[in-house]
Amino acid sequence: MRRAGAATARLAMALAPHARCIWIACGPGNNGGDGFAAALELVRRGRRVTVTFDGDAQRLPSDARDAFDRLCAAGIPIAPEAPVHFDLAVDALLGLGASRAPGGRMRDHLRRMQTRGAPVLAVDLPSGLDADTGQSSVDPGVAGPGLRHCLSLLTLKPGLFTAQGRDAADVVWFYDLGADRASVPPDARLPGRPAHASRPHDSHKGSFGDVAVIGGAPGMTGAAWLAATAALHAGAGRVFVGLLDDEAPSPAADDALMRRNPRSLALDRMTVVCGCGGGTAVDALLPEVLSRAKSLVLDADGLNALGRHPGWRELLQKRAQAHRATVLTPHPLEAARLLETDTQAVQADRLAAASQLAHALGCTVVLKGSGSVIASPDDCPRINPTGNARLATGGTGDVLAGMVGAALASGLDPQSAATQAVWWHGAAADGWPADRPFSASQLARQAGLGLAPPA
Structure with a gap:
């Protein structure tokens, strides 16, 4: 004392x-x-x-x-x-x-x-x-x-x-009061600034993986384009957009984004970001995505579909058994639906809720919010220290999903991919100039090349 x-x-x-x-x-x-x-x-x-x-x-x-x-x-x-x-x-x-x-x-x-x-x-x-x-x-x-x-x-x-x-x-x-705490296992970890990616000169677009974004039902196509733009700017080698609205026009934002029929995508060779703006239309494709995707980021309406069809959770568990990387990115309400509880219960103990979901489904979970929690079945949770209330606006979650997808495509393991993407996502908001308007579309273009490849 x-x-x-x-x-x-x-x-x-x-x-x-x-x-x-x-x-x-x-x-x-x-x-x-x-x-x-x-x-x-x-x-x-x-x-x-x-x-x-x-x-x-x-x-x-x-x-x-x-x-x-x-x-x-x-x-x-x-x-x-x-x-x-x-x-x-x-x-x-x-x-x-x-x-x-x-x-x-x-x-x-x-x-x-x-x-x-x-x-x-x-x-x-x-x-x-x-x-x-x-x-x-x-x-x-x-x-x-x-x-x-x-x-x-x-x-x-x-x-x-x-x-x-x-x-x-x-x-x-x-x-630390001069006490030795080395023998006490941590309840959570606080990640530091990730290393910036170092790209070999002798590399090509195939070196950094393919990302396919599946989402964008009628009236919600912007979410899919946001995720795809973020994946591209976060360093994915190639980014494909499989819109669920066949009639929607393609924006002239990024010519490097390639539009495809979502049923024609080679899912078993891609990192798939599924659910951004998917509505209920994503239900028709989700079982195939869960079964075939090489690695997967499940967001937004993909998570809601999982809540509507509890039997599909077995497909997630089979992915874990086959060592196929999977990251879920729920906000508290989406997490509550998956846990069959309410938002208040999730927020009452965010670390426990994220860990429970990770263990139940055998995958990495990013519980978004103030101090986003990244939980995996085999490690203690991590609490992200970056980010601010600028991120409390529509579309920023789609941007994060795209960034996680780019990190997975680069070869990072699910927990590292999620941890690094969440850190850089929040850091972009922290470093945003005060005199510059903030929007999800601008954030997607600031995803940068900060995601580090595996050693």
Whole structure:
């Protein structure tokens, strides 16, 4: 706890080096003890602090009580109310293991932190956030100009990176407290920036695989063209478009995209991206796609068709037995249909939902959303750290499906293909110029050549 307090104090001074007042809001458990230890360290370093305490000193855990007693012995008072003005707020109210939503004065203190505009530093976890699921019992609200920081202690918590965690903590810091955690298996992995592809000079279009996009029912052809455009710009050697609307014209966007009758495609030699804008028309082709595609990305209406015809799941399981690469890219509602539950249940534990689906169907699953989860049957899930709310618009999921298809066609295994595609997809949105309009069609052309080939 003394190490945690010292680390919190050091970060507080770095975040607000000229602060005239640092408010430290302490709660009734060990998280509050970390706050007491931080306050003592800050005062020793000449900083002005205001400490509030929402709890009963007689009921503090032993380590937290020791920190409280040391604070009092140093002559640092507990303030009856939060300060009117502060330059940094330290949230040490609730940490790991909080089982109920904060109420009363604690709730008021959290609301004051959120609305005053000063930066907030949460110790270990933002109060009310579940460390495993990212679900919060506190509405993050609309943040002011100050960033929300979190100093995660001992280990990074999955909940900081998915569901509501991304809104609860804008910036995550980490300190291991000097403990050796190497022997503890992870609950999830946080992938870093993938290596850019390095293409040999002595290569040709056949070196990077063929992608066939099957979708685009009447009135929804744009989705298929988006996926195909993304696959082309993400580096696929050749891209074919098998529209389910025979009468639809071809856009003049990319002459390199080749239109074909979907029934004429050599599925057993291609990576197939199926379902983008497919409507119910995709049902007629999906069993053949599931049976024959060399590798497969199943998206949107392809997933909905799987939900309507549960017997087709056996075809997915046969693909797994034959070691044919398959990636599903559901959003939460599509995942809920496949799991025969509802969106709320999926979002309540995104890592568990993605893992359950991956094990049930024997394939890699990308559960899209804030902190997209990539789950495979034989490894712990990965949580994607890139992306922002720009992606919350129609067509961006079609772009992602095309990017995953290009990665599979290059020879990457399903988990690596999904992980890299999701990372670059989000990174494109993160790096989007503020003065440039954002759209899925523009995003498809920014897919780039970042997908790395196998070693």
